[in-house]
Amino acid sequence: MPAFPRIRIPIDRYLMLLLGAVALGLALPARGPAHGVVEDLVYVAVAALFFLYGARLSPGAVWSGLANWRLQLLVLASTFVLFPVVGLGVGHLAKSFLPGDLALGLIFVALLPSTVQSSIAFTSIARGNVPAALCSASISNMLGVVITPLLASVILTGQGGLTLHGIADIGLQIILPFAVGQAVRPFTATWLLRHPALTQAFDRGSILVIVYAAFSAGAVAGVWSRVSAADLGVILALDLVMLGAVLVATTLISRRLGFSKEDEIAIVFCGSKKSLASGMPIAAIIFPGHVVALIVLPLMLFHQAQLFACAILARRYGARPEATTRDNGGALKPAAAHAV
Numbered sequence: 551m552p553a554f555p556r557i558r559i560p561i562d563r564y565l566m567l568l569l570g571a572v573a574l575g576l577a578l579p580a581r582g583p584a585h586g587v588v589e590d591l592v593y594v595a596v597a598a599l600f601f602l603y604g605a606r607l608s609p610g611a612v613w614s615g616l617a618n619w620r621l622q623l624l625v626l627a628s629t630f631v632l633f634p635v636v637g638l639g640v641g642h643l644a645k646s647f648l649p650g651d652l653a654l655g656l657i658f659v660a661l662l663p664s665t666v667q668s669s670i671a672f673t674s675i676a677r678g679n680v681p682a683a684l685c686s687a688s689i690s691n692m693l694g695v696v697i698t699p700l701l702a703s704v705i706l707t708g709q710g711g712l713t714l715h716g717i718a719d720i721g722l723q724i725i726l727p728f729a730v731g732q733a734v735r736p737f738t739a740t741w742l743l744r745h746p747a748l749t750q751a752f753d754r755g756s757i758l759v760i761v762y763a764a765f766s767a768g769a770v771a772g773v774w775s776r777v778s779a780a781d782l783g784v785i786l787a788l789d790l791v792m793l794g795a796v797l798v799a800t801t802l803i804s805r806r807l808g809f810s811k812e813d814e815i816a817i818v819f820c821g822s823k824k825s826l827a828s829g830m831p832i833a834a835i836i837f838p839g840h841v842v843a844l845i846v847l848p849l850m851l852f853h854q855a856q857l858f859a860c861a862i863l864a865r866r867y868g869a870r871p872e873a874t875t876r877d878n879g880g881a882l883k884p885a886a887a888h889a890v
Contacts, residue, residue: 564754565850565853565854567754567758568757568758568761568850571758571759571761571762571765572761572762572765574762575761575762575763575764575765575766575768575769575843576765576766576769576774578766579765579766579767579769579770580763580766580767580770581770585766585767585770588759588762588763588766589763589839591759591763592759592760592763592834593723595756595757595759595760595831596723596724596756596760596831596834596835597722597723597726597727598727598752598756599727599753599756599757599827599831600695600723600724600725600727600728600731600831601727601728601730601731602731602742602749602752602753603691603695603728603731603828604727604728604729604730604731604732604733604735605731605732605734605735605738605739605742606731606735606739606742606749607688607691607692607732607735608688608735608739609732618679618682618685618813620807620809621679621682621686621809621813621816621817622682622685622686622689624800624803624804624807624817624821625664625686625689625690625816625817625820625821626686626689626690626693628796628799628800628817628820628821628822629663629664629690629694629820629821630661630693630694630697630701632796632799632800632821633660633661633792633796633821633822633824634657634660634661634701634705636660636792636795636796637656637657637658637659637660637661637792638657638660638705640656640657640660640788640791640792641653641654641656641657641660644656644784644788647784648781648784648785649776649777649781649844651773651841651844651845652777652781652785652844652847652848654706654845655785655844655845655846655847655848655849656785656788656789656792656848657705657706658702658706658829658833658845658846658848658849659789659792659824659829659848659849659852660792660824661698661701661702661705661706662694662698662824662825662828662829662832662849663690663691663693663694663695663697663698663824663825663828664686664687664690664691664694664820664821664823664824664825665687665823665824665825665826665827666687666688666691666825668823668856668857668860669683669686669687669819669820669823670683670684670687672819672860672861672863672864673815673816673819673820673864675861675864675865675867675868676815676819676863676864676865676867676868677812677815677867677868677870678811678812678813678814678815678816678819678867679810679812679813679815679816680816682813682816683816683819683820686816686817686820686821687820687823690820691825691828694825694828695724695725695728695828696725698828698832699720699724699832699835699836700720702832702836703720703836706836706837719835719836720835720836723831723835724831724832724835753827756831757826757827757830757831760830760831760834761830761846763834763839763842764830764833764834764839764842764843764846765843767839767840767842767843768840768841768842768843768844769843770840771840771841773840773841773843773844774843776844777844777847782847782851785847785848785851786851786855788848789848789851789852789855790855790859792852793822793852793855793856793859794859796821796822797818797822797859797863800817800818800821800822801814801818803817804817804818811867811870815867818863819860819863819864822856822860823856823860824849824852824853824856826849826850826853829846829849830846830849833845833846833849
């Protein structure tokens with residue numbers, strides 16, 4: 551019997567914790583005084599998350615990678631132009647057969663910045679341009695602090711613009727904490743680098759609180775009677791359509807514009823990712839509490855879909871033959887790898 555290769559499906563362990571927070575919110579929703587406590591926790595968690603984002607993101611890493619400006623512009627165009635156009639098309643199509651808030655959630659996914667950790671990790675696995683990926687993901691997150699809330703508030707509220715309350719919430723919970731984090735970074739960066747496990751635990755714990763609050767509010771408001779198993783299957787399929795469309799587009803455009811294979815890899819992985827870590831707190835600010843759970847459901851499914859698809863793609867890229875060059879003596883040697 552021929553031996554079949556094993557295919558490991560990259561199930562994110564953190565996704566299991568997120569599903570646990572979902573289950574807790576559905577089974578034991580916060581009511582009465584407990585609801586007020588949870589809302590206060592969410593407010594503090596969102597502000598603290600963006601403070602830490604600001605304190606961790608290095609402006610130096612961004613500036614050092616701006617020399618490859620064509621690559622950076624293409625990634626930004628994919629993240630904040632191409633993806634939103636695809637998302638708007640898919641979301642408007644979905645309104646005919648999905649509850650309206652789920653369709654809006656698909657559009658919301660398309661407006662988010664790229665991830666940092668997974669974009670860099672997949673680029674490294676694929677033997678791509680890691681410094682460019684680091685720069686692109688950092689720029690995307692820094693700009694996304696402003697661009698994503700503005701786009702989401704304009705496009706998804708149906709009001710054609712921001713309300714004063716929305717502007718105040720974005721300023722107080724996102725922009726101000728992020729700016730303060732950047733300001734104190736020279737004093738906190740060393741400590742944060744020494745305690746990555748602690749900061750990661752705080753990040754993930756805060757998002758778990760936000761997820762619990764969203765699904766708790768949805769359970770109290772009875773929104774889950776509007777979602778069926780068929781709806782979940784349709785959402786996952788549409789998530790995959792959006793992801794596939796952007797993966798194909800970034801690949802073809804990169805090759806058409808003559809980028810190297812290493813640059814193509816960075817463009818594909820940075821331009822196709824959407825950040826769960828940024829999306830959850832932004833959704834908690836922009837949308838009413840009882841609909842947040844429906845809005846973020848497509849994002850949670852997209853998160854797992856992008857990990858699965860990009861893990862396979864990264865391995866395919868990484869399995870390509872090693873590029874070679876000739877030294878001064880004429881001997882073949884591996885081309886120099888990109889280093890962070």
